[in-house]
Amino acid sequence: MKKFSQRHLLGIKDLTRDDIELVFETADNFKAIINRPIKKVPSLRDITVANIFFENSTRTRISFELAQKRLSADIVNFSASSSSVSKGETLIDTVKNILSMKVDMVVMRHPAPGACIFLAKHIDAQIINAGDGTHEHPTQALLDAYSIRERLGSVKGKKVVIVGDILHSRVALSNIYCLQKLGAEVMVCGPTTLIPKYIESLGVKVEHDLMKALQWCDVANMLRIQLERQDIKYFPSLREYSMLYGVNKYRLDSLDKEIVIMHPGPVNRGVEITSEVADSKNAIILDQVENGVATRMAVMYLLAGQQA
Ligand code: CP
Numbered sequence: 001m002k003k004f005s006q007r008h009l010l011g012i013k014d015l016t017r018d019d020i021e022l023v024f025e026t027a028d029n030f031k032a033i034i035n036r037p038i039k040k041v042p043s044l045r046d047i048t049v050a051n052i053f054f055e056n057s058t059r060t061r062i063s064f065e066l067a068q069k070r071l072s073a074d075i076v077n078f079s080a081s082s083s084s085v086s087k088g089e090t091l092i093d094t095v096k097n098i099l100s101m102k103v104d105m106v107v108m109r110h111p112a113p114g115a116c117i118f119l120a121k122h123i124d125a126q127i128i129n130a131g132d133g134t135h136e137h138p139t140q141a142l143l144d145a146y147s148i149r150e151r152l153g154s155v156k157g158k159k160v161v162i163v164g165d166i167l168h169s170r171v172a173l174s175n176i177y178c179l180q181k182l183g184a185e186v187m188v189c190g191p192t193t194l195i196p197k198y199i200e201s202l203g204v205k206v207e208h209d210l211m212k213a214l215q216w217c218d219v220a221n222m223l224r225i226q227l228e229r230q231d232i233k234y235f236p237s238l239r240e241y242s243m244l245y246g247v248n249k250y251r252l253d254s255l256d257k258e259i260v261i262m263h264p265g266p267v268n269r270g271v272e273i274t275s276e277v278a279d280s281k282n283a284i285i286l287d288q289v290e291n292g293v294a295t296r297m298a299v300m301y302l303l304a305g306q307q308a
Pocket of ligand 1: 056057058059060061131137140264265266
């Protein structure tokens with residue numbers, strides 16, 4: 001029987017291609033289950049999971065919670081804004097206090113890159129990274145690649161361009177690792193100021209002309225401009241960004257082929273993509289959200305299996 005190689009899910013960088021394929025095969029089974037009238041399985045019945053979010057989230061948080069409920073886990077939810085963190089408690093103390101209530105697994109989102117790696121070195125529970133600053137967002141990359149596999153039959157050999165704010169994006173880095181491990185070709189596209197200099201050393205192509213990038217790719221993953229992480233101005237205005245790097249129907253219709261449009265959310269309609277594109281048949285944005293539940297069920301199921 002195949003086994004997941006990691007005790008935690010801290011980043012895609014740590015995973016093997018076999019790990020990722022095992023997540024997908026397991027997610028296929030869970031996707032079938034959650035589309036049945038009886039959606040719940042007892043797989044995590046004796047497991048307690050703490051969802052610890054130090055940053056805002058809609059999709060990831062709801063998706064993990066739903067995945068845990070479908071697996072019959074016990075859940076505690078913690079949000080920094082309503083906790084004693086605001087009174088000066090440290091990350092380690094906060095988590096140790098939660099763990100002393102006998103928690104087996106921690107799903108954590110934190111603004112500091114590497115926060116989950118730090119935590120995994122200091123506590124016994126299994127850690128799942130739900131996004132750590134500008135570092136990694138591994139379950140987003142897994143659900144993204146799973147959604148490409150579902151739409152196009154496989155990831156191997158596909159050309160994927162990631163467009164936009166690569167510099168501040170944890171989604172971009174996790175996607176690059178995941179897609180390359182699965183045999184896809186990856187390009188990044190955006191203004192020079194939002195493409196980090198090290199990115200070419202990861203073996204990705206760089207393109208600053210959006211139309212050339214769209215003509216090259218099978219899939220365009222459109223990233224949100226993360227104004228909350230931008231301490232300086234990286235481009236003159238959102239209007240100008242949208243004119244140069246936004247995907248609209250005119251641009252899609254100018255291509256000599258159909259491409260798949262993805263977005264991790266939250267979407268800034270009218271900035272990185274127009275509403276017409278977001279709601280078009282090219283877009284698989286809601287499939288990504290749906291697949292998030294099955295892939296997160298698969299990750300937690302595989303990690304819990306290592307406790308046995
Ligand atoms: N894709 C994503 O991480 O969305 P949230 O910030 O809403 O969780």
